Amino acid sequence: KAGVTQTPRYLIKTRGQQVTLSCSPISGHRSVSWYQQTPGQGLQFLFEYFSETQRNKGNFPGRFSGRQFSNSRSEMNVSTLELGDSALYLCASSWTGGLSSYEQYFGPGTRLTVT
Amino acid sequence: KQEVTQIPAALSVPEGENLVLNCSFTDSAIYNLQWFRQDPGKGLTSLLLIQSSQREQTSGRLNASLDKSSGRSTLYIAASQPGDSATYLCAAGGGADGLTFGKGTHLIIQP
Numbered sequence: 001k002a003g004v005t006q007t008p009r010y011l012i013k014t015r016g017q018q019v020t021l022s023c024s025p026i027s028g029h030r031s032v033s034w035y036q037q038t039p040g041q042g043l044q045f046l047f048e049y050f051s052e053t054q055r056n057k058g059n060f061p062g063r064f065s066g067r068q069f070s071n072s073r074s075e076m077n078v079s080t081l082e083l084g085d086s087a088l089y090l091c092a093s094s095w096t097g098g099l100s101s102y103e104q105y106f107g108p109g110t111r112l113t114v115t
Numbered sequence: 116k117q118e119v120t121q122i123p124a125a126l127s128v129p130e131g132e133n134l135v136l137n138c139s140f141t142d143s144a145i146y147n148l149q150w151f152r153q154d155p156g157k158g159l160t161s162l163l164l165i166q167s168s169q170r171e172q173t174s175g176r177l178n179a180s181l182d183k184s185s186g187r188s189t190l191y192i193a194a195s196q197p198g199d200s201a202t203y204l205c206a207a208g209g210g211a212d213g214l215t216f217g218k219g220t221h222l223i224i225q226p
Binding site: 033035042043044045048056058090092102103104105106107108109111 | 151156159160204208210213
């Protein structure tokens, strides 16, 4: 079974621009979560989508948004980029049912650099 | 708000040693506890998942325990190898609330 895939793997953007990151979950997984990883703050939860609905959101500004499509693929958008948005963005998928529910499987991440 | 702490922050040991990584969390109302490994510049690899109703899980040379009442989990690595060198992350699962991660333990196994 293919793992979680994320595109693009690397991205360089300029302050003020916007960016869209994509995540394809493991086949059959309906939940997709997004995390931001920085050297200073570590890994922080951004939001989680299940069946095209955002179920929960971390403590991030409204510039960070996302959506999920009917095939469970998810996109994350960051508008008006700031230097501090430079980070590794990780996507995780899980199957919400049964004893193994909420075990999260992570993709390789998208490395975003804002200049 | 859940907080997760990992001790030590860094550890360097010679090959072959058994070692223990510690993780503590402040809110015992967790859904599960998950241990990950992260290699430099890479994503996270899930090592072990312990459901809230379980006490431990084992996979090969790895054993993780969970004590919800004291808010602690440990990851035991037996007969360490240079390939075990990585950052090990502990995460408390809040179900749909997502995972709360510790800052990790940077482990170096000396050949």
